[in-house]
Amino acid sequence: MHRPNVDLGDRGYNPAHMTEVLNEMRRQFPGYFAKFLRKPGTAGFDEAIAAFEGEQQKYVEFLDVRSLHEFEDDPGAFKSEMKRKCPIIRRCLLSNEQEMEQYKIKFNLATGQELLQVTQNIAKFGRKHVKRFEQQGHERIKTVDSLGLADLLEEDYVAYGVIGGGIRSHFLYSLYPHVFPNRSQSAVWALYFLTNKKDFGFADASEFLMIDVEKGTTQQNYHYPYDLFSFYALKLYLMMKDALLQKRYNLNSSLRYIYLDTFLERIAQIHQTDINLLKRKEYEYTE
Numbered sequence: 001m002h003r004p005n006v007d008l009g010d011r012g013y014n015p016a017h018m019t020e021v022l023n024e025m026r027r028q029f030p031g032y033f034a035k036f037l038r039k040p041g042t043a044g045f046d047e048a049i050a051a052f053e054g055e056q057q058k059y060v061e062f063l064d065v066r067s068l069h070e071f072e073d074d075p076g077a078f079k080s081e082m083k084r085k086c087p088i089i090r091r092c093l094l095s096n097e098q099e100m101e102q103y104k105i106k107f108n109l110a111t112g113q114e115l116l117q118v119t120q121n122i123a124k125f126g127r128k129h130v131k132r133f134e135q136q137g138h139e140r141i142k143t144v145d146s147l148g149l150a151d152l153l154e155e156d157y158v159a160y161g162v163i164g165g166g167i168r169s170h171f172l173y174s175l176y177p178h179v180f181p182n183r184s185q186s187a188v189w190a191l192y193f194l195t196n197k198k199d200f201g202f203a204d205a206s207e208f209l210m211i212d213v214e215k216g217t218t219q220q221n222y223h224y225p226y227d228l229f230s231f232y233a234l235k236l237y238l239m240m241k242d243a244l245l246q247k248r249y250n251l252n253s254s255l256r257y258i259y260l261d262t263f264l265e266r267i268a269q270i271h272q273t274d275i276n277l278l279k280r281k282e283y284e285y286t287e
Contacts, residue, residue, distance in 0.1 A: 008207055008225065008228075011202070012207055012225065012228055013144060013228060017200060018144075018231075020200050021195055021200065021232065022232070022235055024194075024195045024196055024198060025191075025194045025195060025232065025235070025236065025239075026239065027196070028193075028194050028195070028196055029194065029236070029239050029243075030243075032193075032194065032263075032267055032270075033239075033240065033243055033263070035266075035270060036263055036266050036267075042244070042249055044262055044266070045258070045259055045262055048258055048259075048261065048262040048265075049255060049258055052174075052177065052255075052258050055087050055174065056174055056175075058085065058086070058087055059086075059087070059171065059174035059175055060175065061085070062081075062082075062085050062086050063119070063122075063123045063126075063171060063174075063175060064123075065120070065123050065124060065127060068116065068119060068120045068123060069120075071112075071116055072116070074112075075111070075112035075113040075115070075116045076112040077112070078112050078115065078116040078119075079110070079111075079112035079115055079116075080112075082115060082119070083107075088167055088170050088171075088174075089107075089167070092104075092107075092167075093107060099279075102161070103161070103162070106160075106161030106162055107161075107162050109161075110159055110161065110162045114159050115159055115162060115163065118156070118157060118158065118159040118163050119163070119171070121156045121157050122152075122157055122163075122168055122171050122172065123171070123175075125151065125152065125157065125172075126171070126172045126175055126176060126179075126180070129148060129149075129179065130176050130179055132148075133176075133179050135178070135253055138179070138234070139234070139238060139253075141231075141234060143231075144227050144228055144230075144231045145227075147227055147230050147231060147234075149226055149227040149230055150227050152168065152226050152227070153225060153226065153227065164222060164223075165183055165222060165223065165224065165225075165226055166183055166184060166185060166222060168226070169181070169182055169183035169184075169226055169229075170182055170183075170184065173257060173261075177254075177255055177256065177257045177258050178253060178254045178255065178256045178257065179257075180230070180257065181229065181230050181233035181234070181237075181257040181260060181261070182257060182261045183224065183226055183229045183230075183233075184261070184264075184265075185220050185222070185268075186264060186265045186267075186268035186269075187229070187233075187261065187264040187265075187268075188208050188220035188221055188222070188224055188229070189208070189220045189267075189268045189271065189275055190263075190264035190265075190267035190268050191208045191229075191232060191264075192206055192208035192209060192220065193267055193268075193270075193271050193274075194236070194267065195208070207221065207224070208220060208221050208224065209221055209278075210222065210223070215280075216280060217278070217279055217280045218278040218279065218280075219278075219279060233257065233260055236260060236263075236264075237256055237257065237259065237260045240259060240260065240263060
């Protein structure tokens with residue numbers, strides 16, 4: 001039986017459950033952060049920021065609301081533009097990984113109109129959200145609802161098989177790295193290990209995993225709710241910020257989630273052998 005999603009429902013947002021998850025993250029954080037600082041440590045931030053800035057302008061141009069509007073008379077041209085100009089889509093389509101074959105098929109089947117409409121919706125959401133964003137207030141947030149990201153879970157922001165939660169978050173992160181964390185595959189895997197692989201009483205395994213029983217494979221939960229992910233991302237960023245302040249290293253809040261993305265990517269790298277073992281040979285990409 002293929003479980004296409006860990007159906008979190010209300011249980012994932014239950015305050016008692018979230019407290020358990022955060023407490024486990026706090027227990028695991030010091031060990032992982034110590035490993036992160038060892039090699040190459042904070043020097044890795046400079047490299048990550050340079051790589052991010054090297055691509056950001058491409059996203060700024062591709063996701064410009066006015067530019068997107070110009071494609072409304074010819075959405076087919078937008079699909080071609082997306083294939084050529086959008087870095088993350090281009091990487092997916094040029095990938096030689098077997099796991100990306102399904103993605104390529106679904107991209108070819110998607111209509112330009114669908115892709116354009118969803119991309120416009122995401123770009124407009126980001127622009128509107130950032131206008132009311134408060135830097136200091138953001139770091140004081142105590143609840144998922146206070147993030148104001150629930151609307152992103154609606155179907156208006158999804159092109160099934162092509163623009164899912166990961167790519168949607170990457171669009172927003174690439175424009176506004178101080179506001180939106182990057183819910184990459186590595187990031188969700190990292191949360192699995194930061195919670196010590198616990199299921200917290202969920203009968204269908206960790207909320208950060210998806211399991212295909214028939215194939216005997218496991219994958220990060222690519223349907224993991226973005227608002228809930230963002231809440232944990234914020235709390236992890238604050239753990240990093242506090243830990244680095246003790247070492248007299250100040251983080252630039254305008255680059256907030258680049259720092260976090262670098263840390264989560266490192267955790268996934270530490271566990272790459274474990275991840276490969278869980279994924280095994282057969283894998284179907286469905287985001």
